[in-house]
Amino acid sequence: MTVYIIDAKRTPVGIKNGIFSTVGAAQLAAPVIESLAEQLTQLPDEVILGNVTGPGGNIARLSSLLAGIPQSVPGFTVDRQCSSGLEAIRLGAALIGSGEAERVIAGGCESSSTSPRPEKAIFSPPSIGDPEMGIAAEWLADRESISRKEQDDYAVLSYKRYAESITAGRFLQEIVPVAGHALDEAALKSRPIERMTARAKAAFQPGGTVTALNASAFNDAACAVTMTSIKSPGLQVIASAAAGTDPNVPAASPVPAIEKLLAKTGLSASDIDVWEINEAFAVKIIYASQKLGIPFDKINPDGGGLALGHPYGASGAMLVLRLFYGMQRRNERYGIAAVGSAGGIGLAMLFERI
Template sequence: MTVYITNAKRTPVGVKDGIFSTIEAAHLAAPVIKTLADCSAVPPDEVILGNVTGPGGNIARLSALLAGLPQSVPGFTVDRQCSSGLEAIRLGAALVASGEAQHVIAGGCESSSTSLRPEKAVFSPQSIGDPEMGIAAEWLAEREEISRKDQDDYAVLSYRRFAESIAAARFTHEIVPVGGCSVDEAALKKRPIERMAPRAKSAFQPGGTVTALNASAFNDAACAVFMTSVEAPGMKVIASAASGADPNFPAASPVPAIEKLLMKTGLSVSDIDVWEINEAFAVKIIYTARKLGIPFEKINPDGGGLALGHPYGASGAMLVLRLFYGMQQRNERFGIAAVGSAGGIGVAMLFERV
């Protein structure tokens, strides 16, 4: 059965201890779910949310109840680290495609501000290696000879594209206001990134190449999409793939997932009009682009996580949202969303504009 995405919404993205400093993850997700449900003639059969640093429990079910959905609508929560939001959409699509559900709301939410988990979880046995994400990004940069300038130049590009998107009001129709806030916190700050990037200090090791400006921040946000088996304008889910990789180089993990996805569909890199790849680190995008031969012009054309932010559980869903609106605005056919996660796991999904 064919799966269609007919709507996508998100909250503004807040910085840790910023505009959403006291709003818990479920209370960020609830307005998004309510908005998507209100736009549909029927309630969803399931709510699926990704979440990484929340308080435990079942945030998807809690969020659905807070949104006022009928108590008959269940919910379940996914943790695949940074891939969680994309994985939630992938699972929702599988339910619809199999006929187990007709309508699904899926996405993710994160509140770094209210998280009770300040320490890093264990993602891999020490016998294999389980580095901090920033250190792992440094290792990939060193192994692949990706310089500090390469990373800074890409960060400047991401910030510039984000600023252009704000100026063109490209995000206006996708944002659900929360707590009186309707604008991304990053958009409220004037940052002369071209001057700041070369002056930024190494963030994770002395003399390193990864800084606070070519790596993402800690953020708060929620994002979800409405999926259905009923044909409608928007996007069609074509295929998806997940793949494991070396846990010591998690920033490299989108590549095997994308390769697996392209092999499954018989498409080549040149067939894809636009790529949304999570910008946890600039080095991740540079590595993926070089390895697969993707031109930067086709990657994150509205800016990405370096500028906007990286609310872990929601980030994968935000990639799908960007494709949903961006491919319509630019009249593109095929788009891929891809994320690399802690522990060395990549997830990728292919969509076609309808």
């Protein structure tokens, strides 16, 4: 059965201990779920949310009930680290595709500000290696000879694209206000980004190339989409693929997932009109661009996580939201969303505009 994405909404993105400092992950997700459900003529069959650092329990069920969704609608929560929001959408597509559901609300949420986890989880056994994400990004940059300047140049590009999107009002129709806030926290700041990027110090190791400006921040946000088996304008889910790679260089993991997806569909990278790849680190995007032969003008054209932020559990869903609105606006046919996750797992999904 064919699967369509017919709606997409998100909260503003907050910076850790910023505008959403006291708003929990479920409280962020509930208004998004409510907004999507209001547009449905029938109840969703399932609510699926990705979450990484939350308080535990079944945050999808909690968020659904907070949103006023009837108790008869079940929900479940997914943790595939940074890929969680995209995995939730992938699982929703699988339920609809198999005939187990007709309507699903799927996405993710994260509140770095209220997370009870003081340290990162364990993603890989010590015998293999389990570095901090920033150190792992440094290792990839060193292995691939990706310079500080290359990373900074890409970061500046991301910030400029995001600023252009804000100025053009591209995000207004997708944002659900929360706690009196209707704009991303990053949009409220005007900064001399080129000068700041050039002056930033290495954040993870002395003399390193990864800084606080060419890496993403800690963030709070929620994002979800409505999926259905009924053909409607929006996006059609074509295929997906997950792949594992060395846990010591998780920023490289989108590449094998994308290669697996392209092989499955018989498409080449040149057939794809637009790519939304999570910008946890600039080095991740540069590596994917080099390995897959993707020009920067096709990657994250509205700006990405370096500027907007990286609310772990929600980030994968936000990539799909970007495709949902961007592909319609630019009249593109094929788009891919891809994320690399801690532990060395990549996930990619292919969509076609309807």
